[in-house]
Amino acid sequence: MIYKDFNIFSAATSALGELGKTGDWRDLKPIIDYGKCIPVVKDKPSCFLCWLYCPEGVVSSSSPPRIDYDYCKGCGICAEECPAKAITMVEESK
């Protein structure tokens, strides 16, 4: 008798969203004020500390930077690190 079920232990392929949309864990949502955001204000690729510090890799290094809210868990590190104080953590509306 050989076990036929190959799904007998936990495994995940390395892919975006393997564990589902983890954005639903979020209580606080980071909102970028593009009026203060350095690359937008300077109109050139610069700063991107939010992209650099984001532990989930959900901030883009584009101008303007975009946050993928499907997977942002709302940790607030981007808001803490933003030198222009352009990111505010706003309570998720229920």
Next chain:
Amino acid sequence: MSKAIIMTGNSAAALAAKMCRIQVVAAYPITPQTSITEAISNYVESGELKAEYVRVESEHSALTVCIAASTVGARAFTSTSSHGLLYMHEQVHWAAGSRLPIVMCCVNRGVGAPWSIFNDQQDSVSQRDTGWIQLYCRDNQEIIDTVIQAYKIAEAVSVPVMVCYDGFVLSHTMMPVVVPMQEQVDAFLPPLKTSGHLDTANPRNINPVVFPWRRADSQGVMRDGYMEIRYKLHSALNDARGVITQVNGEYARVFGRDHGGLLWDYNANAAEILIVAMGSIASESMPAIDSLRAQGINVGLIGVRAFRPFPKLEVREKLAGAKAIIVLEKAISYGHDGALACELKAALYGSAVRVPFHSYVAGLGGRDVNAKEIEAAITDSLKQIAEGNLEPPTHWLNCRTE
């Protein structure tokens, strides 16, 4: 031709592991296990065994190396005792949860405090609920045969197997062992043709965080939650009952030795008084039974070989005709009963067997238990039962309790 060689239990275990053509071995020295891995390191050094021998800094790492090796499809082996087993406890759970067919010998030794290097079965019994199959051996012949069977069982159900046998009483005691022929072992246990859980063509992360609920993965495929995965482990152990019996039967046909699968018996047919025991204390009970039979007492013995999965129905069947049950064991569930006694009582609940039940904890920390003492204990229990003491708390055999 098979030949009989006089050897220790540890030599038998090491030889069996070599004959199973283990590919990775990692272990850390601990009495009384050490001479197994010493022998295996000699086999590797001399070139007799083509295996990776990984030297590690602890038992936790030893089992972790086996887990990694088994994950990529290698036949992995380790062995330990007592504190070593407890030190690897986290990985003991991990190996079972990852469904890896690792075989580990546990050379049973008492657990501190206070320090003891001597034999009892508290170490492996305390690992009862880790999801491993546990087989207990009664003599050195059974050790060599059980290690070979263990790989067959583990690889069939994807559950690790702990082969348990008593420290010093078996591990360091010499007795004749019939060594199977390598060609027969090779035919019985073909090489593992698997890349394990990992596949370079389809890279996966093994054992990521799993949520309480089932949930869709990135491809939209529903994946099991923690409970489903654990249920599958539980089901595999339940299925292992049939596999252990089947592998034992196949082994008996090929090698001519039948160790009884889940359990074995001695003079148990139509016996009115049944002794139940596990490991060397069961074999030590055999001369006691002979002596009591010579005195006209109708007594027999059930040896429990598989402690997990527990042979509930088989035990009920064997004990169906008993007028009294007496359990002898080398482990205790503190604050309750002997560990085997607990299991037996639970197995009998709801059955027609409602008979006097005595249990003895004996030989803890290596205190000698000989056939004469076992005979005296049985005689004493029968006297107590005749006087109406039908189900006393666990007795502590040969121990000052006042």
